[in-house]
Amino acid sequence: MQNLITGLILLIFTISLYVIYFRKDRSKVKKSIEKSKKIFVQNSVRLFAIFLIISLLDKFLSKEAVGNFLLKFSGLKGILLGDIVGAIMMGPIASGYPIAKYLFDHGAEVGLVSAFLLSWVMIGIIAIPVELKELGKKFTITRNILAFFSIIIISLIMEAIL
């Protein structure tokens, strides 16, 4: 639902841009439509592949199995593993929160759950090739390493204040 609403807002915004500019310069708008079509096809192939691997991973690794694995750990080790598992397991945020709840309900520490939840949304090993291709090596490496360590720090702070 949230995705549909965001999509609709974005679409209306995009169409308005095209309509407004169409009066100013027809040929440029036509050119950008041509280019956009190509981008759309390329992005669709790329994204569908990612969705496919995520969905397959999701079906072959049950939430309970992941949860029960993480529940064995605590302290800094738990935070570190939450961070790593969250980065490997990637998926829509809508399924990240229920896993976090499952972990809390079974007595996991705040730090571990935070690390898992944050790396679930911030780092995705599966998306790294796309990031490399689009945004460059330096960008991708620095951003992901920074995210990885910041998640540990944020999780430690969460553990301390809650």
Place this chain on the structure above:
Amino acid sequence: MKEKYISFLKEYILEIVILLIAIILIIFNPQKAYLGISNAFTTYLNLFLVILSVAFLTGFISEVVPKETIKKIIGKESGWKGILLGAILGTLMVGPAYVFYPFFREMINKGARINVIVTTISAWAIKVPWIPFAITLLGVKYVLFLNSLVFIYAIFSGFIVEYFVIHSKEEKA
């Protein structure tokens, strides 16, 4: 003709590998694999409007919007205003951030500041439309604390990543 094949392979190597994995999984466990594939279609349809809009926004910015405009709004001179704009945009968006990566590249090509783009991606972890759902599952205190910390991280991350990207000249982002 041969060159065409090679460039196609280079472009879509990752997708081909994923397809092969999918085929292997289908052989191993057709039922689960089928569920996974149909899930992938659902996800795509769910995000269809976002993916479509992002493509047409990217094309529009690349062909129509002048560099100066982008520079003014989220370029170097935009300063804190640009960073804040990026952070707010990131928190409001839902859907995976990587859907927007090609769009971000076009923005950087057009003069957007790397700091702003990084801040936007980092702030993506805060999903304002999902906050009510998160609160019902995890509680107000937890969700608010976590998101505030992520917001602070988002601002810092922009400066840090920008510093590293700019101080290594060999590669253009």
